[in-house]
Amino acid sequence: xxxxxxxxxxxxxxxxxxxxxxxxxxxxxxxxxxxxxxxxxxxxxxxxxxxxxxxxxxxxxxxxxxxxxxxxxxxxxxxxxxxxxxxxxxxxxxxxxxxxxxxxxxxxxxxxxxxxxxxxxxxxxxxxxxxxxxxxxxxxxxxxxxxxxxxxxxxxxxxxxxxxxxxxxxxxxxxxxxxxxxxxxxxxxxxxxxxxxxxxxxxxxxxxxxxxxxxxxxxxxxxxxxxxxxxxxxxxxxxxxxxxxxxxxxxxxxxxxxxxxxxxxxxxxxxxxxxxxxxxxxxxxxxxxxxx
Numbered sequence: 286x287x288x289x290x291x292x293x294x295x296x297x298x299x300x301x302x303x304x305x306x307x308x309x310x311x312x313x314x315x316x317x318x319x320x321x322x323x324x325x326x327x328x329x330x331x332x333x334x335x336x337x338x339x340x341x342x343x344x345x346x347x348x349x350x351x352x353x354x355x356x357x358x359x360x361x362x363x364x365x366x367x368x369x370x371x372x373x374x375x376x377x378x379x380x381x382x383x384x385x386x387x388x389x390x391x392x393x394x395x396x397x398x399x400x401x402x403x404x405x406x407x408x409x410x411x412x413x414x415x416x417x418x419x420x421x422x423x424x425x426x427x428x429x430x431x432x433x434x435x436x437x438x439x440x441x442x443x444x445x446x447x448x449x450x451x452x453x454x455x456x457x458x459x460x461x462x463x464x465x466x467x468x469x470x471x472x473x474x475x476x477x478x479x480x481x482x483x484x485x486x487x488x489x490x491x492x493x494x495x496x497x498x499x500x501x502x503x504x505x506x507x508x509x510x511x512x513x514x515x516x517x518x519x520x521x522x523x524x525x526x527x528x529x530x531x532x533x534x535x536x537x538x539x540x541x542x543x544x545x546x547x548x549x550x551x552x553x554x555x556x557x558x559x560x561x562x563x564x565x566x567x568x569x570x571x572x573x574x575x576x577x
Contacts, residue, residue: 307563308365329506367401374404405453458493496560
């Protein structure tokens with residue numbers, strides 16, 4: 286179900302103290318997501334999306350708003366279209382093309398962009414991404430939680446498989462686009478084993494990624510917690526009881542081997558020459574001309 290709404294404003298200033306994605310501003314085109322990731326925090330009741338997996342709210346005037354707001358910016362910056370409440374390349378984007386339209390606006394105003402997705406649909410807009418990269422900078426970040434395709438399909442049933450994301454990453458990298466992988470969340474007792482993390486990092490490097498972000502653990506809030514625990518029964522019945530016993534109603538559910546995983550992550554990235562932060566593009570300010 287698609288619901289169209291008009292927004293009053295669009296761009297949100299990123300908090301540089303907490304932001305790890307390397308953008309200066311970000312915005313949402315959609316709310317609600319058909320990727321149906323069982324761990325998605327945006328399903329929590331605090332976000333007030335009634336039917337998160339089947340209802341998509343579209344900011345129908347986002348293209349016009351973005352055009353107006355970028356025109357008022359005195360300095361160019363990095364715009365994140367990361368979809369905090371969705372994936373900007375979920376299946377409905379094939380028809381609506383709002384993500385492509387906002388990329389056209391970003392390219393026209395010569396701003397840089399960082400795209401965060403789980404979908405190889407991003408390749409549809411490779412022409413625009415390359416154009417933005419030639420004028421400013423383009424950066425594409427893929428979330429990968431499980432190296433194994435079968436497990437990724439169970440955790441993210443509506444999203445393209447891990448192997449499809451990795452092949453999209455390689456194609457973008459081959460075209461000169463900066464790419465990275467976000468290993469987040471890391472689900473306790475499911476994806477927190479060292480083999481999974483090591484495989485993702487090494488394959489990301491082999492396919493052309495220049496950086497990897499990592500955050501062990503998952504957050505569970507009201508409504509999302511119940512949904513997640515129910516879905517765990519279809520992966521392994523005992524997982525649900527294990528989560529309840531270990532975390533109860535805790536919001537932050539860290540992995541018990543957090544320290545070891547961080548050590549593995551930093552060692553692997555250092556050995557492979559991968560950055561552990563998003564490369565933050567900085568625009569060069571034009572030199573002021575002297576009278577003499």
